Amino acid sequence: MSTPESAHNGHGTNEPKIALRGLCKAFGGAVVLDGLDLEIGTGESVVVIGCSGVGKSVMLKCLLGLLRPDAGSVTIDGEELSRSRTAREAAMRKIGMLFQNAALFDSLSVWENVAFGLIQARGMPHRQARGLAIETMAQVGLDADSADLYPAALSGGMRKRAGLARAIATKPEIILFDEPTTGLDPIMADVINDLIVTCTHELGATALTITHDMRSARKIADRIAMIHDGAIVWQGPAAEIDSSGNAHVEQFINGRAEGPIQLAVAHAAAG
Template sequence: MIRFEDVHKTFGTNAVLRGLNLEVDKGTSMVIIGGSGTGKSVALKCVLGLVTPDSGRIYVDGQDTASGGDRDAFLARFGMLFQGAALFDSLPVWQNVAFRLLRGALKRPKAEAREIAVEKLRRVGLGPEVADRFPAELSGGMQKRVGLARAIAADPEVIFFDEPTTGLDPIMSGVINDLIREIVVEMGATAVTITHDMSSVRAIADNVAMLHAGKIRWTGPVAQMDASGDPYLDQFIHGRAEGPIDPVR
């Protein structure tokens, strides 16, 4: 579904991506791990066209993302759960969930958009009484659920999850991980998650890729991760200070 071919991206003197090669199979859940500043978020932004690679190619469902075409239709294929939920404070919850359904290529009548929003809220475990509240009235875990409902509101083919459990306690993190896994399987969507949380990796992933120094250091099924034999991956997943990854950088 998504293929990176020798993708490079430099910001000033900082070479973030240095020949990224990665394939994400259709209908699977890929989790990208790696230290802060290794280019995980930049890779996702390159897919969406928010950042333009300096060189290399990115393909989505066989189509080169640099080939132009209807941008609204292209973006309509994606859903995104942002780090920190990133809800609009001035909009009630249902309008946050239905944001894409109230404008642009996916625009629906207001009553229909609200109905869809309430159904997506129900899918993430929130009742209809939440629909007319504002984000500030919700706990962090509830806000994250609203963000997840928004990500799936338009039934996207591909969903990106950016640090989905950041700031949540272990129990709520487990709830969100379970919801993500259930929804991705239920929708048959292709999922790409970036996270530092190894419990999320084990709960969400079919496959794992480790990004280090701008390249994929290791990739494979999550079941093979612990026995990879790669010293970089081993140090990262076990959180060891000693190893080939310099913790001070």
């Protein structure tokens, strides 16, 4: 877990919890990441914003080791992930992830989903894991009645909650959120934002969120970074986002069709 000092100051001289350096990834001829650099301090909550299809998800997949970057390095606690399978597996045990559509396992009930990491990765006995799962579910506002339901019977908001419960059940040091509010109504989105903030604070976890929902970003972030054309074009404290002085950021947060991002959108549509 984080020391109080490092939790306070993510930009300190300490080694960053997560460091992405010079990350490049191309699919066929299409360059998605082009020398992306991002560091996240222990206990810090960073939100990466950007338009659809600029490489936010690819960045997350490289961090998870689901995609192998063409160049650059991904380190967690100073350990290079691509070095070995054991390094990757060790890093994975520190990470919890909330997927965009929650990615709950259809064949398992809600509590089995939440307890999956505890049972499979930690080898916890079923009875104990169930208790802990129901406890975690209560933390995200799911009552014990829904424990035995299957994911197909849940509403979008409940699925997100269950996904969040699964991500935090193993008390990870790092939590990743992939578009946590996409597809939810504004009120439910705010509820999920609040849950994300409380859960990350309670765990003292380092959080990395990718989103294009600015309300969500403002609420969750200590620091916001904007990704465009495969690289970070601006980053700074969440409070400074409105006075960034960066044309990309201003266009994005005001949701204007005109501006420097115009061309890329046209490209993406054509591709």
